[in-house]
Amino acid sequence: MRRRIWIAALLLVAAAVLVRLIVVAQDFPGVATAARLETLRADPPRLRAFLAPMPKGADLHTHLSGAVYAxxxxxxxxxxxxxxxxxxxxxxxxxxxxxxxxxxxxxxxxxxxxxxxxxxxxxxxxxxxxxxxSMRWFVPSGAVPSGHDQFFSTFSRFNAATGGADFELTLARLADMTVDQLRQYDAEKVQYAELMATLFEGEDRRRMAQVVSAAAGDRPVIEVDPAVLLAALKANGLDDLVAGRARQLTALIARIDALRACDGGRTKPGCGVAFRYIAQINRNGAPAEVFAQTALSAALVRAASAIVAGINYVGPEDFQVARRDYRTHMGWVGFLAGTDVPVALHAGELWLGLVPPDDLDFHIRAAVEMAGARRIGHGTAIAFERDMDGLLAEMSRRGVAVEIALTSSHVILGVRGHAHPILTYLAAGVPVVLATDDAGVSRIDLTNEFVRAALEQGVDYARLKAFAHAAIAHAFLPEADKARERERLDAAFAAFEQDVAGTMPLPARVAAVLRAAFGFGAGR
Structure with a gap:
């Protein structure tokens, strides 16, 4: 009797093992690809070569002028x-x-x-x-003592080459820079991008700022009801200015299409990448300028959502104006964007010592709760927020994604390795996407960020694949467009994994299945 019981138990175990092996084998290409990555952790050059053709979904956090190499x-x-x-x-x-x-x-x-x-x-x-x-060969000095200072100072040095205050020249350069980046993204298997650019410059922005100042009268702009300020802008040509800018951007897209000269199969370099712009607003301007630019940018999204997908505040978050007016800015964004204009915000791009402690404990929460941000850029200072766990839970519940730029956090803030909160976000169920921030300034590409995630954070293939899917899921696109991009991404991963699996010898295939079935060498 006891012997029969043991035999039955062994048969049950064998059946469970067999079922587990069958389940794992059904996704053999994915299993093999995950196993292949694990074998390359000790060989960074081969890991880079492995990840270069891996589909990466989208780059949702990139400043166009900073993406271009020097x-x-x-x-x-x-x-x-x-x-x-x-x-x-x-x-x-x-x-x-x-x-x-x-x-x-x-x-x-x-x-x-x-x-x-x-x-x-x-x-x-x-x-x-x-x-x-750029950051190439940067060495701290008395004049430029930190990577933070070097990074942010580069933009004023090369700004004239991107068009400067001349918006007609800016449009021409926007076309050139966009096409350059789309070709680069195509080469590294990125299928969608949201490119931050300043879409209101020069005299138009100054004139609208003067309208805001006049509406405020003798009172500080930050103390005036934003509805009063917006009404003044509308009474002084905001809608006409936005309509004119929308027409200019339509012409810009036509110019980009002409430069790409895509064939029917969209096989030429850059033709396989879809894109939108994000209207960026300089958070370190005078209050009247910040309000005017935010109002113009939000209205532009409503007028040309197929071209401009959302808004974002840019500029060093630690500068005195950004710190002083932070809560006011978040309130303005919440009011002007409402529920229909997608908002991504740089928030928590800070660290202990860079700013006083009381500037570290509310920026991310205010961006989420006051401004209604759907994505947070960087979010490096999450550990310093009041009730961090409560905020993480809220971000997870709302589906607020965090755009992680590992290299940028390293060169600007000196935060890298396990000091970086990427694993904290993942453990809390917050959606995470990888991003370049300013690839040209940092001298990187998006593949580099996937390599860093694998090497420095111990992230496994399943998680890297999830980053790519999250980037499409949290893009500021209509649902029908997202569905098409998801289908493209799924097809790209299927082809990539089939290719990887097809190159593996039989012993490696068996080892991959056993590892996946029974947890040998499982990563994060």
Whole structure:
């Protein structure tokens, strides 16, 4: 009798093992791909080569001008006849009325970029420009003591090459930069991108800011009912200005389509990537400018949602204006965006020591609860928030995603490895996507962020795959467009995993199934 019981028990165990093996084997390509990644953790070059063709879904947090590599910006500057101010390696337009043959005027400190980089002697200036426009070879000094300072100072140095205050030139450069980035994304298997760009510059923005100031009268703008300020903007041409900008952006898309020259199968470089813009707002301007730009940007999303998908505040969160007006800004975003304009916000891009402690404990919560942010950019300072666990639970419940830029957090804040909260977010069930932030400034690409997640955070293949799916799920797209992008992503993963599995020898295949079935070497 006892023998029969043992035999029955063994048969039950064998049956359970067999069922488990059958279940695992049904997804053999995925199982094999996950196993292949685990074998490459000790071989970073091969891990990089493995992850490069892996589908990555989307890059939802990228500043277009900061995504472009310095070499391309220098090419723009030379083609546009810009001048280089050699004292601080800053690009500037030629001075008005410069004489023929002296395009940059009599000041010896201003030289034409094309002339400065010409010939073999120009290589030194060229290298200094690349370093000034990026984090390449950055070494702290008395003048620039931190990666934070170097990172944010690059934009003012190369801004003239992206169009500067001239919006017509900005539109031309937006087209060039967009096409460049779409081709880059195509090469590294990114199928969708949301590109942050400033869509209201120059005189139009200044005029609207003056309307806001006039509506406030003798009172500080931050103390005036935002409904009063918005009414003043509408009474002074906001809708017409937005309609005109929407027409310009429609023409921009046509220009981008012409540059891409896509074929029917969309097989040319860059043609396989869908995109939208995010209207970015400088949070460190005067209150009247910030309100006007936020109102204009929110209205533009409503007028041209097929081109501009949402809004975001940009600029260092630790600067004094951003700190002083933070709660006011969040209230303005909540009022102006309402429930129909998608909002992503840089929040918690801070760390202990960078700002006083009382600036660390509410920024992410205010972005979620006051501004209604659907995505949080960076979120590095989550550990310092009041009731962190409660906030994490709220983000999980609301489906508020966090855009993690591992390299950016490292070079700007010095936060890396297990000090970074990515695993905290994952453990709390908060949706996580990986992003580049400013690939050109940081000298990276999105593949690099997947590599860092695997090597520094111990993230396994299933989680990397989930990051790619989350990026599509949390894109600011209509549901029908999301469904199409999900289908594309599923097909891309199926092809990738079949390719990986097809290259594995039989012993490796058996080991992969056993590992998946019984947990050998399981990662996070």
């Amino acid at each position: 070499e391309r910006l220098i090419g723009f500057a030379a083609a546009d006849g810009l001048c280089l101010r050699t004292a601080d390696m800053t690009l500037v337009p030629p001075p008005p009325g410069a004489a023929p043959g002296a395009a940059c005027g009599p000041d010896g400190g201003l030289v034409p970029v094309a002339e400065a980089i010409a010939g073999w002697r120009g290589q030194g200036i060229y290298d200094r420009m690349v370093n000034a426009f």
